[in-house]
Amino acid sequence: MITVGFITRYPPTHCGIAEYSKFLISALRSLNPKMEVKVFTTRESRIDRYFDEIGVKVIPCFSRFEKDYSELVDAVNEEKVDILHVQHEYGIFGYGSEIIDALTEMKEERIAEVCVLTTHTVDHPYTTRPEVFEFQNSLNQLDAVVVHSDLQEFELITQGVDATKICQIPHGTLINPYLGYTKHFLAKSLGLDEEFCGITLAVPGFMRRDKGVDILLEALNHLKELKFTVMLAGEPQDEVVRELVENFESKTVLLERYLSSDEILRVVALADAIVLPYKDRKGAYAVSGILHLSMGGLKPILGSRTPRLVELCQHAPWMTLPPNNALELARKIEWLVNNYEFTVSYMSELYAYAARTQWISVAHELYELYKKLMRKKIVL
Known part of the structure; x- marks a missing residue:
């Protein structure tokens, strides 16, 4: 059975990426209750390890805008995962490629078999922060890059990211459970x-x-x-x-x-x-x-x-x-x-x-990507 480690902000931190990750992980666990999911997150809200209300182990082990991810590497090594999946936003990880360097290190040391990253924001040449291109130019080092729109996909291809590594999976949608209320x-x-x-x-x-x-x-x-x-x-x-x-x-x-x-x-x-x-x-x-x-x-x-x-x-x-x-x-x-x-x-x-685009459908697409990437590793 696949064990997935998410590297992301996570509730109770007030953040759209944190909420996104919670919805996605909940859907993945509904899709396959045997899948083990662990969350490696920032120390903004808590510093102790704990299990949340849906049974996910949460390990705070890095800071926002971190420059040295050695503690993250140690935590992942201790927890043992097959796949690492980063929910990337520049407001969390900064503009540099330090997080990709950490993923590359973990792959080389066989701490993780597969490394995936979702780019929630993709900058194009008219950006006011050109330093982000250091990060975007290093995406080819990963096994897969998930994007949410055609605009993001085409922009990364234009910038030289291998098209075969890009997987477009839409943002998830929750059909509102309060529609029948007064x-x-x-x-x-x-x-x-x-x-x-x-x-x-x-x-x-x-x-x-x-x-x-x-x-x-x-x-x-x-x-x-x-x-x-x-x-x-x-x-x-x-x-x-x-x-x-x-x-x-x-x-x-x-x-x-x-x-x-x-x-x-x-x-x-x-x-x-x-x-x-x-x-x-x-x-x-x-x-x-x-x-x-x-x-x-x-x-x-x-x-x-x-x-x-x-x-x-x-x-x-x-x-x-x-x-x-x-x-x-x-x-x-x-x-x-x-x-x-x-x-x-x-x-x-x-x-x-x-x-x-309900969350369960999005989770199914992502799970199929995970299985495809793991099969490739086994063949290699």
């Missing part, structure tokens, strides 16, 4: 008074400038006669955005705190539609986890045409608009509110995509 129950469970007027539009996730909150607030100024409520739900990570939100009172409900994935699911279930007015992150290709949590709510989603929302552009193009365009966003919101039932039916292709 708005009253959901609002109360989130600590909100039931003060919703008309259609409820939710903006879930961390509140930062790149999430386009300022553009949304500007758009709302054009819609003062329209009957709707906007729910801003998430932890502010930018003082400018915090001040904008707190000083804006018209038609908004605020939930200003860190929200777990379960709470975001309740926010999505409470809403009638989701608005994601993201701005483009210059030089970077990624996929939005919030988009997938929103897709699982089977509600209309309105978003900007940015790389992070490429799946929305592909499956519901009419529900997208150029970034940084408050007037166009206002027009789209007005159309959505006045044509809600039609919008719900228009989103059917995106709902089908949500069903196809």
